[in-house]
Amino acid sequence: MDRYVQQFINRLSLASIIAATFILFVLFIRTPETCVNPNITKPKPHHRFPKSTCDFAHRTYTSIKKNNRRVWSTTAWIQTVLSFKSQFQTLQDKKLFTKHSRALVVSAGAGQAVMALKEMGLHDITGVEVVDSPPLVRRADPHSLPFFDNAFDLGFSAYLDRALFPDRYVAEMERTVRLGGACVVAVEECGGREVEEVVKLFRKSKMLGIRNVTMGDETRTRIVLRVMSD
Numbered sequence: 360m361d362r363y364v365q366q367f368i369n370r371l372s373l374a375s376i377i378a379a380t381f382i383l384f385v386l387f388i389r390t391p392e393t394c395v396n397p398n399i400t401k402p403k404p405h406h407r408f409p410k411s412t413c414d415f416a417h418r419t420y421t422s423i424k425k426n427n428r429r430v431w432s433t434t435a436w437i438q439t440v441l442s443f444k445s446q447f448q449t450l451q452d453k454k455l456f457t458k459h460s461r462a463l464v465v466s467a468g469a470g471q472a473v474m475a476l477k478e479m480g481l482h483d484i485t486g487v488e489v490v491d492s493p494p495l496v497r498r499a500d501p502h503s504l505p506f507f508d509n510a511f512d513l514g515f516s517a518y519l520d521r522a523l524f525p526d527r528y529v530a531e532m533e534r535t536v537r538l539g540g541a542c543v544v545a546v547e548e549c550g551g552r553e554v555e556e557v558v559k560l561f562r563k564s565k566m567l568g569i570r571n572v573t574m575g576d577e578t579r580t581r582i583v584l585r586v587m588s589d
Contacts (some may be wrong), residue, residue, distance in 0.1 A: 443475035458513035470495025509537040520546040
């Protein structure tokens with residue numbers, strides 16, 4: 360009796376496996392109803408993106424140029440660029456750089472500070488960040504800048520306080536800025552002893568001034584220094 364029961368169970372298991380395999384095969388070859396019809400010329404809002412992997416049509420590619428045009432026209436971008444231009448104008452008034460200066464912007468982000476300098480008439484500007492944002496910013500490690508010594512007249516960073524290794528970050532700025540050139544950095548709003556700690560990082564430069572300024576939507580402390588030795 361037990362032998363017949365076992366045979367019945369084996370047959371039932373085999374039948375279940377065959378049925379399951381058939382169902383999976385049918386599901387595999389069948390086109391899901393959630394696919395987006397590629398022939399729709401004006402898709403409805405809920406049809407703009409595929410709801411399943413069955414839609415192999417290429418999605419629209421947005422060029423860098425087109426994406427930049429969109430980003431650069433936003434109010435936030437324009438206001439940030441204007442705030443940087445205001446700060447650079449005060450530095451230019453102090454004769455810290457001219458339109459013919461070679462400028463380096465470290466931790467340049469998306470490139471607002473780079474654009475601000477361009478709009479002021481500078482032509483030789485290099486913006487670097489760990490992630491590039493062409494055409495304004497190229498990729499480079501701020502702790503190991505790929506430039507020769509004394510390559511720039513002006514070194515600028517609005518976010519020194521976000522550096523992983525501030526001492527190395529500053530050393531690279533001083534190395535790449537020529538003797539007599541200017542290093543301008545900004546940190547989270549601070550004063551007194553905190554400013555002294557930042558200034559101590561600069562071993563080859565002399566502090567020229569400190570000021571709380573607006574950069575983008577932040578109030579930050581700007582420190583201006585002149586490189587005094589190689």
